Amino acid sequence: MGDYAIRQIVYVTMLIIQVSGDMHSASADLASIFQMEQQVNNVLSELVSQTETKLGIIRQYLKEYEQSVINETMDDKNEFMERLAGNPIHAYRLMKRLYFDWQLIEKEIKTDNWQSTLIKLEEVRNNEKFPKEEDFLGATSALVRLQDTYELNITELVRGNLRGRQTHAELTALDCLFMGKHAFDEGAYARAVEWLEESYILAGLENNQTIRQDHIMEVIQQAIDKHDEALHEAQQRMAVLSDTKSFRLPLKEKPAVLQRNEMIRSRKYDKDDAAKFNALCRGESLLSEEILGQLKCWYETHKEPYLFLMPIKIEQNSIRPAIYTFHDVLNDLEIETIKELATPLLARAKVLAKQAGSKTTVSNVRTSKTAWLEDKLHPMLHRISQRIALVTGLKVNSSFDEAEILQVANYGIGGHYSPHHDYLMKGKTDEELGKMNARELATGDRIATFMFYLNDVERGGSTAFPRAGVAVKPVKGGAAFWYNLKRNGQGDPDTLHGACPVLLGHKWVSNKWIRETAQSFNRPCLLDPDE
Ligand SMILES: O=C(O)CCC(=O)C(=O)O
Numbered sequence: 001m002g003d004y005a006i007r008q009i010v011y012v013t014m015l016i017i018q019v020s021g022d023m024h025s026a027s028a029d030l031a032s033i034f035q036m037e038q039q040v041n042n043v044l045s046e047l048v049s050q051t052e053t054k055l056g057i058i059r060q061y062l063k064e065y066e067q068s069v070i071n072e073t074m075d076d077k078n079e080f081m082e083r084l085a086g087n088p089i090h091a092y093r094l095m096k097r098l099y100f101d102w103q104l105i106e107k108e109i110k111t112d113n114w115q116s117t118l119i120k121l122e123e124v125r126n127n128e129k130f131p132k133e134e135d136f137l138g139a140t141s142a143l144v145r146l147q148d149t150y151e152l153n154i155t156e157l158v159r160g161n162l163r164g165r166q167t168h169a170e171l172t173a174l175d176c177l178f179m180g181k182h183a184f185d186e187g188a189y190a191r192a193v194e195w196l197e198e199s200y201i202l203a204g205l206e207n208n209q210t211i212r213q214d215h216i217m218e219v220i221q222q223a224i225d226k227h228d229e230a231l232h233e234a235q236q237r238m239a240v241l242s243d244t245k246s247f248r249l250p251l252k253e254k255p256a257v258l259q260r261n262e263m264i265r266s267r268k269y270d271k272d273d274a275a276k277f278n279a280l281c282r283g284e285s286l287l288s289e290e291i292l293g294q295l296k297c298w299y300e301t302h303k304e305p306y307l308f309l310m311p312i313k314i315e316q317n318s319i320r321p322a323i324y325t326f327h328d329v330l331n332d333l334e335i336e337t338i339k340e341l342a343t344p345l346l347a348r349a350k351v352l353a354k355q356a357g358s359k360t361t362v363s364n365v366r367t368s369k370t371a372w373l374e375d376k377l378h379p380m381l382h383r384i385s386q387r388i389a390l391v392t393g394l395k396v397n398s399s400f401d402e403a404e405i406l407q408v409a410n411y412g413i414g415g416h417y418s419p420h421h422d423y424l425m426k427g428k429t430d431e432e433l434g435k436m437n438a439r440e441l442a443t444g445d446r447i448a449t450f451m452f453y454l455n456d457v458e459r460g461g462s463t464a465f466p467r468a469g470v471a472v473k474p475v476k477g478g479a480a481f482w483y484n485l486k487r488n489g490q491g492d493p494d495t496l497h498g499a500c501p502v503l504l505g506h507k508w509v510s511n512k513w514i515r516e517t518a519q520s521f522n523r524p525c526l527l528d529p530d531e
């Protein structure tokens, strides 16, 4: 593919991603796309074997001719021809080749299998799940997001190493060139140079198989010039550029690898929510030893007979704002039931949007698929709600508007949810409030969030609270719980939280948002034994 074409694709898809995000962020979708690829590959292998049969027949024809003349000396061309023509065996074979073999060859050439292959390929492509440009860019953005959040070292990443977990997945020199150009077009010149330099190294190792080193060198030079120019321009304005856009020094003075290492070592994230969020996602601890020492773990019964039999293990993650993890609150059967009930609804949500003729505008802030489950869908859901009430001491009956119905979310690779607050009204504009219906307003705001983790995530996917300075790691069957409102009913800005991108594996969570009004006399202090 020409350089111009690559640039076009990257550019066009970049425009699209801004409105659509990655549609295929759910892990269930990715699995069906891998299956689609297998279908395509079967069609292509069939074409290869048919074409090889064709070539075999033609090769055989040429071979027969060569063999028949191989032992004849060819010193004098005319004499050679006469000798052939005067030999009855040669004459017979000549006739046989041109009369008989030729028919076979013509027949083979006439049967066109390109057209039928094309039809089969188009059939697969017409599947509504077949990836489009925005999906390609979604996957690119996911990789960039993972790299930024987890500070992945490009050299390790391209060789399939994801924070210490070695996988069989690898990127080629051409893939890295794509990534470099993508970064360049987004103005992330520092990142662009790093990807392009990796592309150059890989092209060497690959013997220029996917792309040539001299071509990459030209692009690197452009990126370095652009980087140094942007840095110079920013310095004149006394502006500070982001880490991905620029290094501290011109690249002509100090190479990218050295500067990136220094940058990581000297990183500070005092007041920056996004930087703290990323640090928490990487598993760094932001709490002082003193605070850590005050956090407790205990078995709770709330003096409830049910819990006497099976006390619930509570871990305190943060004191202010109060954040807790409950362990082993859902069993495997319950988890499977929730996922089974949600799966068809996750898929249908997209179909409906399409039928309505509206463009599916999935935001890049949250890349997951969600479904809502009414308690009446399955008796188990009601029991689960009762359990939430038991362990939190709050009322959660959704038919009395004490809580919302259960939400289920499924995140695929790179799936994330940027830091946000769960409370609805406190930060809302009058216009947004105007759009809410009377019932939503009457039940008050989301006083608390109870979130189940339905699986273990292989790498990444924690729930991080940058202002509280803690992250909760998903553990199958466990749940995170926190109050979104302060005791005076105001939204607590310190409950800012988000879902770290999934680095390896996938992630299922299920949210129960508990509403304020029903809890007026109910907000218990039970959770912290000392409070
Ligand atoms: O998935 C997570 O870890 C967080 C999800 C979340 O914050 C939400 O759904 O509001």
Ligand SMILES: [Fe+2]
Pocket: 420, 421, 422, 497
């Ligand atoms: Fe949330």
